[in-house]
Amino acid sequence: MNKSELNQYYKDLAPRPFGKAGKIWVGVLLFICLVGLFAYIKQLRIGLSVTAMRDYVTWGIYISNFVFFVAISLVGSLISAILKLSKASWSTPLTRIAEMIAVSAIVFAGIIIIVDMGRPERFMNIVFHGRIQSPIVWDVLVISTYLVISILLLYMPLIPDLALLRDKGGNFPAWQQKLYRKLSLGWKGLPEQERWLKRAIRIMAILIIPVAFGIHTVTSWLFASTLRPGWDSTDFGPYFVSGAFVVGAAAVITAMYILRNHYALKKYFTLNHFDIMGKLLVLLSLVYLYFNLNEYFMPAYKMKGSEGEHLRELFYGEYALLFWSVQILGMLLPTIVLLFKKGRRPKPIFLMSILVIAGAWFKRFLIVVPTLSHPYIPTHRVPVSWLHYFPTWEEWAITIGSLAGALLVVTFLVRLFPVVPIVETLEAHEDKVRDAQATLKANENKSEIPS
Amino acid sequence: MKDTFKKEFSANLVFVRVFLFFLLMAAIPGQGQDANEPKKAKVRVGLEFFNNLTSGPYLKASVKTKTGRSYVPVVGETIHFYLMGDEEQSLGQALTDKKGAAVLLLDKTLVNPGDTVYNHSFRAALKDSKRFRDKDKQLDIREANMEVSFSGDSIYQILVLLTTPDSAGTMIPAPNAKITAYVKRLYSLLPVGEDIFLTDESGQLSLDFPNDIPGDEKGILSALVKLEDHDSFGNIILEKELKWGLPVTENEVITEGELWSARSNSPMYMVILVNSILIGIWGAIIYIIFILIKISRISRTKKFG
Secondary structure (H helix, E strand, O other), X not given: OOHHHHHHHHHHHOOOOOOHHHHHHHHHHHHHHHHHHHHHHHHHHHOHHHOOOOOOOOOOHHHHHHHHHHHXXXXXXXXXXXXXXOOOHHHHHHXXXXXXXXXXXXXXXXXXXXXXXXXXXXXXXXXXXXXXXXXXXXXXXXXXXXXXXXXXXXXXXXXXXXXXXXXXXXXXXXXXXXXXXXXXXXXXXXXXXHHHHXXXXXXXXXXXXHHHHXXXXXXXXXXXXXXOOOOOOOOHHHHHHHHHHHHHHHHHHHHHHHHHHHOOOOOOOXXXXXXXXXXXXXXXXXXXXXXXXXXXXXXXXXXXXXXXXHHHHHHHOOOHHHHHHHHHHHHXXXXXXXXXXXXXXXXXXXXXXHHHHHHHHHXXXXXXXXXXXOOOXXXXXOOHHHHOOOOOHHHHHHHHHHHHHHHHHHHHHHHHXXXXXXXXXXXXXXXXXXXXXXXXXXXXXXXXXOO | OHHHHHHHHXXXXXXXXXXXXXXXXXXXXOOHHHHHXXXXXXXXXXXXXXXXXXXXXXXXEEEEEEEOOEEEEOOOOEEEEEEEOOOOEEEEEXXXXXXOEEEEEOOOOOOOOOOOOOEEEEEEEEOOOOOEOOEEEEEEEEOOEEEEEEEOOOOEEEEEEEEEEOOOOOEEEOOOOEEEEEEEOOOOEEEOOOOOOEOXXXXXXXXXXXXXXXXXXXXXXXXXXXXEEEOOOEEEXXXXXXXXXXXXXXXXXXXXXXOOOOHHHOOHHHHXXXXXXXXXXXXXXXXXXXXXXXXXXXXXXXXXX
């Protein structure tokens, strides 16, 4: 490894203390989290009656937020596994931030589910009294498994970087140096260590793919295993998984843009990265669009019974504005803009990614709430408020608090660990240079051979 | 002199005015100590007599009050029950429940066609309530006896004889009394037959009981024969367990290995499948952790090796 290049990479990518902007960012996120915590304490004291959930809409924005977090967490498998295994070396700088987002999202997916339970002390009932036939039990199992695998896939490629920080990080605080020392496992970069680490990363990269598909398929089965109109669909598994890849890719693009500008990482998150990620996002969006079409068009063609009623509500009823905004602004517009090269430049693609992420959040709301507003067994003379769910301030505070919490976790991970893999990126760069030199030499040799 | 008179008259007028003012203040309702007491609401009291031939007679008072346009039950008020006669005899008291009903069990010997008292006058009173005005209701009951027999092997019949003592104490038939038979179900009573059954001139009645009503596993069901809301006799109820139902075998499905079975009866294929997947994935995770430990050990070995 070229030492001078390594030093340059280290200088660019080693974690830095928060500047003024970073401190303000952390302060704002902490404040939002505290407001969310205050609302949660109120919910614990009084009960779920502080929310707008009642006998009809028993799942509200907590659950739609949960599905959103699970969706975003799939980015880890996409970047760290699928692209890595297909030897897309351009994606190497993105793997670290992708896994950070994945870990943070899946942690908060678990937290928001416990918030939705209302009685958190009953969580262990899943363990002691859970039925193996229950989709909820499958979801708990798959989320825990995915969390562990994501943490390993974040940690293992980080080991060489931790060793680098351990060796060069004399100016870090003592606690940080100790952290790097412990986590680096005494890494020396020996061939035997390299071999074992590569094997471990490869195994996890292969394993995470079915688990990632499993996590969002099982989450979709929480809905699809019911008989409710809008949920009773065979399309839900692939529909959810494809949607998850879209929002995951958008999340990585958003993170790339912010980190590139804030940490001056234009050399690592290049225009080419935005261009390729933009094309990838278009591809994923088109696949998602296909599943959307299947999900809505065929039932709309038949407008069968209660399914028809549900679709009327979405297409031109109470949820029409939100539905069409999500479809157009959250899916169609970004897809069209990103088809053009100019649309895949950093700023436009960042804005489109924000639209995709916001659209994805509200899409999950549209999946969860409208179906519940039309109960399977209607009750006579219910209060009007039961028919129109709008979250209370407590629900908003907790939900926004969880989003802020997830961002806070990513922020602290970025603060502690290199957001771009130093050693891995340098190795990928050196491999590329070597390959380019080999190709050049081969071409020169060809031209020297007399005809 | 005129001036003096004027002065005195004015002074007296002032005194009169002040005196009248205080008189008025005392006279106006809601002033002084009563001002803080809310107006008491009116109630309606209903009274019914029940003679359960198995468990004994009881009185049931229903109390409701008007709120807006509808009546709501009065909850938590004490109802006093009396037996009217030469002297009013207190029978006891009971609290109204969430349906506004207060029930008082009566001594079995009170209603006994064999004694010499055949007419009873009961009174239920709500009194001394902080929220409601006093109200009572009187009910006159004449004693009656309902004999019920259940017969049949394949064709089931209920035979009822309703009699009441005359003034001399002789039991005479009670014609034109509506008797209904029911079968006790989980949440309510299932009426037997669609016709209206009235006792004939001899006070008798014959009811055909269907033979296709589900019972428990042994075919046992609870049948009730009721005289309901009779003007003179009140309500008379007889309950009896009969083996006149169709045996219903318990649904074994929840004990089998189905998707909707209990935890201990999970389908075997699912147990094997889920556990195999978990063992496979977590086995790999544990292997990875071993690799990490190995990487750490290699550093230590090479350090000293």
